[in-house]
Amino acid sequence: MTETDGFHLVVDALRLNDVETIYGVVGIPITDLARLAQASGIRYIGFRHESAAGHAAAAAGFLTQKPGVLLTVSGPGFLNGMVALANATVNCFPMVHIGGSSDRALVDLQRGDYEELDQLAAAKQHAKAALRINRAEDIGRGIARALRIAASGRPGGVYLDIPAAVLAQTLDTADAGLWKITDPAPRQLPAPAGVSAALDLLAAAQRPLIVLGKGAAYARADDSIRGLVERTGIPFLPMSMAKGLLPDGHPQSAAAARSLALKNADVVLLVGARLNWLLAHGAAPQWSPDAQFIQVDIDPGEFDSNQPTAVPLAGDIGSVVDALVDGLDDHPICCPRDWRDRLTERTRVNDAAMAARLSADVVPMQFHNAFGAIKEVLAGYPQAYVVNEGANTLDVGRNVVPMSLPRHRLDCGTWGVMGVGLGYAIAAAVESGQPVVAVEGDSAFGFSGMEIETICRYGLAVTVVILNNGGVYRGDELDPTGSAPAPTVLDARAHHEHLIRAFGGAGYHVSTRSELKGALAEAMASGRPALIDCELDIHAGTESGHLTDLNPKGLPR
Numbered sequence: 001m002t003e004t005d006g007f008h009l010v011v012d013a014l015r016l017n018d019v020e021t022i023y024g025v026v027g028i029p030i031t032d033l034a035r036l037a038q039a040s041g042i043r044y045i046g047f048r049h050e051s052a053a054g055h056a057a058a059a060a061g062f063l064t065q066k067p068g069v070l071l072t073v074s075g076p077g078f079l080n081g082m083v084a085l086a087n088a089t090v091n092c093f094p095m096v097h098i099g100g101s102s103d104r105a106l107v108d109l110q111r112g113d114y115e116e117l118d119q120l121a122a123a124k125q126h127a128k129a130a131l132r133i134n135r136a137e138d139i140g141r142g143i144a145r146a147l148r149i150a151a152s153g154r155p156g157g158v159y160l161d162i163p164a165a166v167l168a169q170t171l172d173t174a175d176a177g178l179w180k181i182t183d184p185a186p187r188q189l190p191a192p193a194g195v196s197a198a199l200d201l202l203a204a205a206q207r208p209l210i211v212l213g214k215g216a217a218y219a220r221a222d223d224s225i226r227g228l229v230e231r232t233g234i235p236f237l238p239m240s241m242a243k244g245l246l247p248d249g250h251p252q253s254a255a256a257a258r259s260l261a262l263k264n265a266d267v268v269l270l271v272g273a274r275l276n277w278l279l280a281h282g283a284a285p286q287w288s289p290d291a292q293f294i295q296v297d298i299d300p301g302e303f304d305s306n307q308p309t310a311v312p313l314a315g316d317i318g319s320v321v322d323a324l325v326d327g328l329d330d331h332p333i334c335c336p337r338d339w340r341d342r343l344t345e346r347t348r349v350n351d352a353a354m355a356a357r358l359s360a361d362v363v364p365m366q367f368h369n370a371f372g373a374i375k376e377v378l379a380g381y382p383q384a385y386v387v388n389e390g391a392n393t394l395d396v397g398r399n400v401v402p403m404s405l406p407r408h409r410l411d412c413g414t415w416g417v418m419g420v421g422l423g424y425a426i427a428a429a430v431e432s433g434q435p436v437v438a439v440e441g442d443s444a445f446g447f448s449g450m451e452i453e454t455i456c457r458y459g460l461a462v463t464v465v466i467l468n469n470g471g472v473y474r475g476d477e478l479d480p481t482g483s484a485p486a487p488t489v490l491d492a493r494a495h496h497e498h499l500i501r502a503f504g505g506a507g508y509h510v511s512t513r514s515e516l517k518g519a520l521a522e523a524m525a526s527g528r529p530a531l532i533d534c535e536l537d538i539h540a541g542t543e544s545g546h547l548t549d550l551n552p553k554g555l556p557r
């Protein structure tokens with residue numbers, strides 16, 4: 001008999017299922033698991049905080065279509081990772097969070113164990129699924145189930161609890177029972193009647209619109225989606241993480257005429273985009289009250305979530321879009337010329353107004369001219385990944401920085417969560433080997449700022465640009481009592497560039513458009529970790545960015 005143990009079996013099961021990278025923070029009881037994984041050839045990326053590690057795993061899932069793996073210790077380490085697990089689930093990113101856990105006999109009677117927490121119960125509410133392996137002989141099954149659930153159907157976060165005793169349990173290798181999952185996300189074809197109904201509705205539309213969500217980007221059906229858009233001539237609107245699925249400069253892009261497109265569209269094809277708050281729930285006044293929605297989603301429970309679904313198309317995006325394209329021969333669609341012309345004209349006017357703001361050489365700098373400089377440098381790096389978080393920093397960046405390749409933009413996403421920035425940037429660098437630029441609000445940066453050490457330790461080609469307006473939204477609020485910084489205020493004089501120098505990275509401080517352009521060009525050309533603190537006007541920015549209508553205010557003080 002050859003003996004093995006839980007540690008080895010977990011690593012063997014992950015490798016058998018082609019897991020190449022683990023993102024995590026070590027400690028009891030999983031330190032040896034990380035060591036063993038590394039020794040076996042799995043890349044282990046050690047973080048400073050589990051939340052950032054989890055966001056990295058989630059982003060890896062989105063970028064590769066394979067569940068990213070997060071490894072955490074028990075109790076507080078597990079909880080730190082939970083925001084990322086929940087965020088992955090909300091964003092439909094596949095990830096598996098493996099949490100080492102304490103002695104069940106002590107936890108379940110609340111006898112006060114080290115890092116005691118009923119992790120499985122806590123995870124259940126916020127994950128697509130939460131599972132526990134209670135015997136080493138179930139490790140193969142447990143890992144297969146976790147990976148399968150994370151990747152199939154609507155992807156999401158799966159928590160996999162492995163108690164310390166299971167990791168340490170020994171058994172005969174003959175009883176290991178590992179297996180490799182086959183076809184992790186089987187295709188799901190749409191009903192032919194639905195496909196015909198959708199094509200008929202689109203063909204009759206006067207002002208059709210295709211909305212591409214990050215689900216469409218995730219699906220890797222890039223050619224099919226492009227074929228559908230170009231053969232029908234229908235304008236498309238990419239949600240922020242779907243940018244680049246078709247290049248932003250595409251003549252059918254309605255991104256710069258978004259308000260006009262939403263308000264006037266009569267038939268809308270939603271492809272991997274949910275009709276949630278990011279699309280104003282499909283409601284007036286942003287949308288026409290008579291708009292009809294055709295929705296492509298792998299989860300039929302998504303239909304009718306906010307507005308009546310005129311045609312539900314349940315299936316994986318690749319299969320559904322292929323079926324729509326195949327049907328075009330029998331149901332030709334030609335988008336009315338006047339609708340396209342209206343959007344093109346509005347795009348031209350809006351682009352011209354935007355160009356003036358982007359090129360303005362004003363000091364102190366504003367969000368727009370800062371992004372103008374960033375845009376100019378990034379034009380030379382179409383392969384670069386762009387991470388973007390903050391409020392105004394996000395709103396402006398989303399509209400200004402064009403993407404020409406799919407799945408190259410990562411941002412706060414469906415939850416509008418701060419703290420994803422550096423984890424996402426690290427995952428993009430690790431998974432792609434391409435340069436990454438993370439454009440961060442000064443507040444947003446603080447949520448995961450210590451991960452600049454991780455970036456330096458692994459020598460990743462990540463440039464962090466902090467748009468520093470000295471606050472959450474802006475830095476000019478005064479405390480009426482005059483005794484302390486106001487709630488939204490941070491330190492506008494902070495020189496964040498010193499932080500990265502502590503770890504051997506390159507730090508830059510800039511206060512003009514040309515300095516920013518020069519620093520970013522130099523940082524990107526170096527291929528080394530860098531951080532640029534960009535001093536903005538403390539009066540730049542609006543409270544809650546473009547979400548002012550969601551921001552309640554009390555009676556005057």
Ligand SMILES: Cc1ncc(C[n+]2csc(CCOP(=O)(O)OP(=O)(O)O)c2C)c(N)n1
Pocket residue numbers: 389390391392393394416417418419440441442443444445467469471472473474541545
């Ligand atoms: C986890 C989390 N905590 C708090 C918030 C609330 N919030 C929204 S935007 C933001 C920061 C905005 O400031 P900054 O990043 O500096 O961007 P700016 O608008 O100044 O460009 C905060 C704290 C959030 N969205 N997520």
Ligand SMILES: [Mg+2]
Pocket residue numbers: 441442443467468469470471472473474
């Ligand atoms: Mg700010």
